[in-house]
Amino acid sequence: MIKIKDVSKSFDGKMVLEAISGEFEKGKCNLIIGSSGTGKSVLLKCIVGLIPTDEGKIFYDMRNFSDADHEMKAEIRREIGMLFQGGALFDSKTVEKNVMFPLDILTKMKPDEKLDRVQFCLKRVGLENAGKKMPSEISGGMKKRVGIARAIVNNPAYLFCDEPNSGLDPQTSILIDELIQELTYEFNTTTIVVTHDMNSVMGMGDNIMYLYKGHKLWEGGKEDITHSGVKELDDFVFANKVMSSLRGK
Amino acid sequence: MQFFYQVGRYFIFLRSLFINRESFKTYYHLVLEECISIGIGSLFLVVLVSTFIGAVSTVQTAYNLVSPLIPRYVIAQVVREMTVLELAPTIMAIIYAGKVGSSMAGGLGTMRITEQIDAVEVMGINSISYLVLPKIIASMLMYPMLVVIAGFCSLFGGYLIGAATGIITPPEYIFGIRFVFNEFTITFALIKSLAFAFLISSISSFKGFYTQGGALEVGIATTGAVTNSVIAVLIADYLLAQLLLA
Numbered sequence A: 001m002i003k004i005k006d007v008s009k010s011f012d013g014k015m016v017l018e019a020i021s022g023e024f025e026k027g028k029c030n031l032i033i034g035s036s037g038t039g040k041s042v043l044l045k046c047i048v049g050l051i052p053t054d055e056g057k058i059f060y061d062m063r064n065f066s067d068a069d070h071e072m073k074a075e076i077r078r079e080i081g082m083l084f085q086g087g088a089l090f091d092s093k094t095v096e097k098n099v100m101f102p103l104d105i106l107t108k109m110k111p112d113e114k115l116d117r118v119q120f121c122l123k124r125v126g127l128e129n130a131g132k133k134m135p136s137e138i139s140g141g142m143k144k145r146v147g148i149a150r151a152i153v154n155n156p157a158y159l160f161c162d163e164p165n166s167g168l169d170p171q172t173s174i175l176i177d178e179l180i181q182e183l184t185y186e187f188n189t190t191t192i193v194v195t196h197d198m199n200s201v202m203g204m205g206d207n208i209m210y211l212y213k214g215h216k217l218w219e220g221g222k223e224d225i226t227h228s229g230v231k232e233l234d235d236f237v238f239a240n241k242v243m244s245s246l247r248g249k
Numbered sequence B: 001m002q003f004f005y006q007v008g009r010y011f012i013f014l015r016s017l018f019i020n021r022e023s024f025k026t027y028y029h030l031v032l033e034e035c036i037s038i039g040i041g042s043l044f045l046v047v048l049v050s051t052f053i054g055a056v057s058t059v060q061t062a063y064n065l066v067s068p069l070i071p072r073y074v075i076a077q078v079v080r081e082m083t084v085l086e087l088a089p090t091i092m093a094i095i096y097a098g099k100v101g102s103s104m105a106g107g108l109g110t111m112r113i114t115e116q117i118d119a120v121e122v123m124g125i126n127s128i129s130y131l132v133l134p135k136i137i138a139s140m141l142m143y144p145m146l147v148v149i150a151g152f153c154s155l156f157g158g159y160l161i162g163a164a165t166g167i168i169t170p171p172e173y174i175f176g177i178r179f180v181f182n183e184f185t186i187t188f189a190l191i192k193s194l195a196f197a198f199l200i201s202s203i204s205s206f207k208g209f210y211t212q213g214g215a216l217e218v219g220i221a222t223t224g225a226v227t228n229s230v231i232a233v234l235i236a237d238y239l240l241a242q243l244l245l246a
């Protein structure tokens, strides 16, 4: 479980996050949703410590991450798998080497064990034949999937995904969402997914946190999201044509 | 103000190179890879430029020494002093900054804007020391070697042009480059090259590592890396000459 308390962040005097608190449960898909530019990525980066927060505390299973020393931070980070919005693959390494990278650095596994594990993860994302390709040779959606393979290769206890299915076709999107869900339930990981795709929200939203201009306006499960009573959230949810036709009923 | 802020940040950057490092084995491979790309990658340019510099220095020195009272081997002696002391380490440093420094800054800058550095950091790795330390070590290993090669090539360039044009005969040239030779100039050139290698690789990495924005900023960081390294090299060149030769 990850708990955040009054997290605030501003850039050059411009408030991006204002006193965000919340809990992200273990074994569930916790979603952070909101329209573009509301600070979802910034919040995610604050949680993993890539962006220092101005104020607020972050706890990983009761371990205080905000005040941890370097050792402790590194220890917690070794349990984190993260998918970045743009994939963030190392462009000097092959797909296989990219996925293997966390194993090389963080484990003492033997080379063939590592290769097995990498093959397993690549298969999981449907890319078992792309191992020898360079990142520049694969499509945007494939990069995302390699990014997911890399994020899960080390069996992380905490999985963070920044827009795992933006730029993917609807079918692949659903596959990716299902994959993240499966992994979460199977390995009991604490998963946080940033998204603005209503399909994903309705598909995998066990817990949903709605951000609006740096504030948390609502949280709850996917069952309640259509009748939250929050105007901004309604606008967000029903922006989609299919969803708005549902609204009429 | 901005200047002092940057200098301060540079020193903090240098400090974090050495704290919380990864295991020795990790670095071994990274350093080897960097050595290959830096060393082999720069060899052709270094050989080309230094051979020409040696040849041109010989022709121009001969052109300036018109008095019949001065023996011709002096030409070779002058070329030796110029190339070993200044041309090989310093001119090569400027070329090195343009070639290796810019590619370090560009590479790290691209890694920064595409979140690759964040990806390394999020795995609990000290990204500065993981990504930058191998570059600095490889530079300090390879650059002195390149300087030695450059020194040799420029002397050889002078020899070739002397023989080809008849400005100075090979025996005269060989006699000249060995005449009252002070070995310390070599030591001094190597000390300089170590210092330059460190400055160029660390400043360029610093510039690239803290890139913010997009492709445009990577370009700016790359240019900044070259300009700042060259300025630092020239200042260090002067200081070292003052310290060790005066």
Ligand SMILES: Nc1ncnc2c1ncn2[C@@H]1O[C@H](COP(=O)(O)OP(=O)(O)OP(=O)(O)O)[C@@H](O)[C@H]1O
Pocket: A011, A016, A034, A035, A036, A037, A038, A039, A040, A041, A042, A043, A085, A196
């Ligand atoms: N490093 C930074 N420096 C200054 N401002 C930043 C920085 N990073 C983000 N911001 C600002 O913070 C705000 C939130 O950005 P963020 O990337 O979190 O948006 P987002 O919710 O992830 O949007 P999207 O859905 O488009 O990815 C934006 O207004 C952005 O300009």
Ligand SMILES: [Mg+2]
Pocket: A040, A041, A042, A085, A162
């Ligand atoms: Mg984002």
